[in-house]
Amino acid sequence: MSARLRWRKFVSNFMLTMTGVCAVVSVAILFLILGYLVVNGGKSINWAFFTQLPKPVGEVGGGMANAIVGSAKLLLVASLIGVPVGFLGGVYLAEFSGAKVASVVRYAADLLNGVPSIVIGIFAYSMAVLPFKQFSTLAGSFALGLMMIPITLRSTEEFLGAVPRMLREGAMALGASKWKTISTVIVPAAYRGILTAILLALARVAGETAPLLFTALGNRYWSPGWGQPTASLPVMIYNYALSPYEDWHRQAWAAGLVLLGLILIINILARTILSRGIAVPRG
């Protein structure tokens, strides 16, 4: 074999090996993070973590019950804002995809997706905090909801568009109006994909910290109702990690583990739903 050929073979094998190595590295990072969290946070996970309020500064012990509940409340209202708007907007894009307005909407949604979360936070501050002179759960949900809209919208559009045109024609040929066709045939056919999209959007915003800093702020205690500042897991991690207290550091690790666990569960759930089969077989 000539030297040239040997060189080419070497380069080929080297590059292919490198691709494999990089793939492994990517996966390894995830496991590294998980490992770190498990090692450092695992021992702080106890019943108290989930049920007790934070103890006063300096005292050891306590939990993050209020942050967990707070995050749940934030995500709930964020969904109520983000999902309907995103879903119906996605329906519009899927149905009128040719219109000029549609391409503007699409472009705007993509841009909104790219807006830094802290900027969303400042915007939400000026819209939902300043006028009421109050930090609140609602303001935090508003910010998170805004972030959910573009994800839900584009995914809904994509999954609705994946439904074969034949189904639409079949419904119309039976005398269904455009809206009836969408609501009784297209959406049911695409529901798995849309549900997955919503879950993934939830997972995405569950861990957002920056927008909550100027909206929900934080709270050492329970937050009654929706109009008061509230604790949330990401913000607690932020605060505790920057503190000088060892005990708080431990709890931050635990919170990180819980948060990541939550996000992983949502992701796995979403993919399971999707893999159960697209409702409509292709071809």
Next chain:
Amino acid sequence: MQASPNPELSVKVNAPAGAATTRENAASIPMRMRISKLNFYYGTKQILFDISMGIADKRVTALIGPSGCGKSTLLRILNRMHETVSTSRLEGEVLLDQQNILAQDVTALRRRVGMVFQRPNPFPKSIFENIAYGPRINGFKGPIADVVEKSLRNAALWDEVKDHLHKSAYELSGGQQQRLCIARALAVEPEVLLLDEPCSALDPISTAKIEELLVELKNLTTLAIVTHNMQQAARVSDFTAFVLTGQVIEFNPTPQLFTTPTDPRTEAYITGRFG
């Protein structure tokens, strides 16, 4: 005429009943739909040129012609499915029972003129729900199970699925799915049923079953079928229209068109000497 004069013929031969000839008198069949001077465009491109023909009542009318000649386009105009394309433009008149279909509410029209498509397209629902869909969205409030059974019987599918009505429609074979689509269309009791190459995605046995079904369905409704298989048109239809580059070259009773066509282009096509 009396029975055979010779009693020793082992089969009792009676004077044959029925018409002296199978050639129906075309002039006496009423037309359920009538197309007059139809011109059709996608944007600036003209697809159909000055079409005038009819769809015979309670008969099968076939549209044949080479690929791309416009026969499917013509069929889709009959239930205004052409309107799904925004650039489509239509001139001329299409009448259903002497009323212009373009002046009516389109969803009401589509209940009266149903369609079965080239590839079976059942909804991702159960067999029962598929059939019930049409009546339900048209406001039917009566006993829906009876309607489902009647439609499935009319489509010669009832016996095969009566114990599995709540299974997904996708578990049926291709031929069964197409009969399901026919049943679904029949459930709203259309006056006209349009079929766009209904057998082209099916195997020969399923095709034969559906052809026999179409002949039966003449008792229930008027049928119009587009087919690229002219032998199918010969087997099944009573009237045939030969379409070529957007024009109806010939529209005649099927026996006449296939034995003594009036236009040499028709003859060239059906003898396979085309192009």
Next chain:
Amino acid sequence: MERHFEKDLNELKERLLWMGSLAERAVHQAVHAVLDSDEQLAKRVLDEEDAINELQLEIDDRVVQLLALHQLMAVDLRFVLAVSRINNDLERIGDQAVNVAQGALRILRHPRVKPYVDLPRMTELVEEQVRSALNAVVRRDVELAQKVMANDDQVDHYRDQIFRELLTYMMGDSSLVFPAFELILVAKNLERIGDHATNIAEDVIYIVQGLDIRHPSIDRR
């Protein structure tokens, strides 16, 4: 699975058999017009000729349609083609019966040449041939068809015998020439009817076995 063209095939068969029974009746009436010197019977044959010819046209029309519209295969194809041929043979039989009837009318004007001995035997055989051939079509009976084909020689034999006998009579008495000649023509017509019956029998073999046994001297293997 029943195909809808089967209805058309059955209607075709019905019409063919009806035509066959009309042809059979025509032969029967024509020969008895001769044997019994029955003028009425002869006239009836002439009146009923149109019905047979109408049926021939109708059957041919149906054959063309069936072939054009339904891509018939195998036994269905052979059947329809055979019907087309049998159709012609039956029409010819009808024609020959008319010839016999017209001969009967002419013979009537003369006294009888001689007592009819062979002629009744021949007519009986020919009528039997026609009947058997049609039965073979109805029942798709190959054995019966073969019997008909075998009997054709006997029909020819009767004709030859009648020729010879009448020839002798004619040579003996010139006043008998006219009626005797007519009788010879009748015998010839009957022999032709017998041939057509044999053709029909050959078509039955074609339908059932797919064998074309016309002209057995030609070997096509």
